[in-house]
Amino acid sequence: MGSLSLEMDFEPLPMTPRSLAMTPRSLARRRLFPNGENKKQKVAPPGAGPRKNLELEVMEPGLKNDGPSLDTILVNYLDTLKQRVNYHLGYPVNICYDHYATLAPLLQFHLNNCGDPFLQNTVDFHSKDFEVAVLDWFAQLWEIEKDQYWGYVTNGGTEGNLHGILLGRELLPDGILYASKDSHYSVFKAARMYRMDSETINTSVNGEMDYSDLRAKLLQNKDKPAIINVTIGTTFKGAIDDVDVILETLKDCGYSQDRFYIHCDAALCGLMTPFINNMISFKKPIGSVTISGHKFLGCPMPCGVQITRKSYINNLSTNVEYIASVDATISGSRNGLTPIFLWYSLSAKGQIGLQKDVKRCLENAKYLKDRLQKEGISVMLNELSIIVVLERPRDHEFVRRWQLSCVKDMAHVIVMPGITREMLDNFISELVQQRKQ
Template identity: 95%
Template sequence: MQDISTKCTQQYKYFCFILSKQKTYYKNINLNFTRMDSFSLEMDFEPSPMTPRSLAAMTPRSLARRRLFPNVDNKKQKVEQSGAGPRKNLQLEVMEPALNNDGPSLDTILVNYLDTLTQRVNYHLGYPVNIYYDHYASLAPLLQFHLNNCGDPFLQNTVDFHSKDFEVAVLDWFAKLWEIEKDQYWGYVTNGGTEGNLHGILLGRELLPDGILYASKDSHYSVFKAARMYRMDSETINTSVNGEMDYSDLRAKLIQNKDKPAIINVTIGTTFKGAIDDVDTILEILKECGYSQDRFYIHCDAALCGLMTPFINNMISFKKPIGSVTISGHKFLGCPMPCGVQITRKSYINNLSTNVEYIASVDATISGSRNGLTPIFLWYSLSAKGQIGLQKDVKRCLDNAKYLKDRLQKAGISVMLNELSIIVVLERPRDHEFVRRWQLSCVKDMAHVIVMPGITREMLDNFMSELVQQRKVWYQNGKTYPPCVGEDIGAQNCACSYHKIDYITP
């Protein structure tokens, strides 16, 4: 294991390098994912008195207080702690610097906002965002530059302020993970999972212009948005109670429309229940229904689980006849801004590519200009964790999800957990304030907790303790009862007064 002081020293040198603002031209950098010390830069300047110890101690809050808001007196301007309750909407307006404002300064407003967010991170259980990462100290200096990755990632820009070297390194890593050769794939770092879905489905539409889009009703809403945007004919496929695609319904609708090609959205981890559509089963159904490989296109929406399943079950692979895969970078891996990765086959991309003389490049993306910071954040996280670190994160999250599920079940609370999932579905808490406090996502009579890498058992224990106590208050009078969610998550998972007699053992 690499010595901690060595890591700190390297981060410190990089920090000083960025701040030095050397007037040198941008050079292509050969990046790889071996060891953290494999990336080096030559430096010819005198470092500041800042030490590795002080750099290592920098956190988002200390960075903000010490560097971003130097004019705020932390002792005098200390915010009143608002407890763990949901943050209130800020009553803000844009200030005119020429006017004498009696209110708080800009820096004070931002520090107050930062303090509120810092309190709320321990109550973030309902949405798939990994908000625990440690690259802010090393990468914060990059915020002083405008980095724009416009055009094709594999073609250089005419300006030097881009991060395509990092972008291609990230793409190569995912191409290897999903088993496609470097000279056989094309991709780019997107602004999020929705953009990846829009791009993948557009590719399918361009390859098969009269194709019908098939997507389960539990697919992400962006899939149906794509159908509306592209004016595509679409079929919504039913799902089983656990959220997985109903393959008999898919088969029936494919046969009904067998005169037209099929564009199929396969969800690797549904948004609310975390169910995984079986790629192999879908491919077998296509074959049985008479669809040859030139008459179907498969897009895999693996927003949350695309970084998990390769370490559990090798279900995502371009060795199978799939067309594209997308993930969200800010979800399981973690990133301060929304981002994603989209990978497709190189032979498909010409259908979208347009030569743009203005940027001296070819563009086949949805967004055109792209955030040049996100590839660096993704590259840094992947390099810091590596496959071994990610595998440990996956195992810990799966174990903690089962831990929460078992505790809920033992407490007599309706709960469901899909295989290979970190999304724990439970009965919807009765109190809206409780839902807001824990930032839960709710659908009908269900809520869910997504056990991300930063979620600890201590947080889950605190959630459980408060939920059990609150339920005693909600249902103490004997006139109100917990909701029946048998139709939503299965009778065997429902602990309502009717179902627990048959399914819940003491």
């Protein structure tokens, strides 16, 4: 258990070449119309604006219904999503993956990875063998030995942050949480949930932690341990907090290694930085790292990976007789499909494929920045980042059309693996026309 391989040791469900090559739309129609009643519905033309919220209600079988059928609603919904894929620029989700049809037969089973990933359940409907393979891959990426780490596949980056900060709180019960003001909102949510004392650290213009402010606040609270959230790629500007500078600051302020805990929130960049700059490593005195699996790698549903040191996890572990396992997770019952999607993606791409994705995204981000600058649009791009920050477009409809994320007078485009230069050119062209108007 634990090796990443495309060679399966189970009998796969029968799939035909035709079904493997089907698009989401055709796959859905095949399922929705098993008797061949595949009537094409009217859909909005390509490039249509943001989809409107559907006025839906749950239908009662057997009662007269004057509205569209279940099948019609779903097919139209799928068609709308397919069109909107080409206008998804503002949020860090990789929607570029084509193995959904291969893995679709798994949906006929309820897969629940409750309990510890490294302990088998009494129920066979789980995917913990896939989960451990994924965890082993990330443990190697972040330089920690198999027998030294513990982790699990989460429901997303927020759960990873909740788990990492909880570990820090359990190890250092009277510790103060330090996080930059550009940290993900889930970090401050964790402070409220766990009723932790916290300090918000200022940031520079580019979004990186202000280390002089960190130093000042560490010295102010020198009588209490420090639990520090390090952001590897801030949510809006893509800035990276320097782990080495933070460790040096802790040392200078008199904090020994038993008086601090570092959690690395690497939701987007945790799969990028190892191929550019090896800043995330358990060879350094960090406590935990989390990433979001649906972001740079891509997955049809939110998921994430959380890795920590095995010696820390006993502080959270509880024996649960009902599931014949030990549980140290946040959510208890966990999605058994996501480890398989992550395992398949990692096996299909490999480190070489991921490295190519990173290189292409960085090049496309610089391409977008340069093009915007030539058009006289204020723009910012952090080093090692794929998040291009620009002036907020004044037209609300334009913002919605391109699904941009905005904060105050700024917007950003996140250049994910599925974003092509053609999409960027279309975006720039429309933005220039909008500004003229």
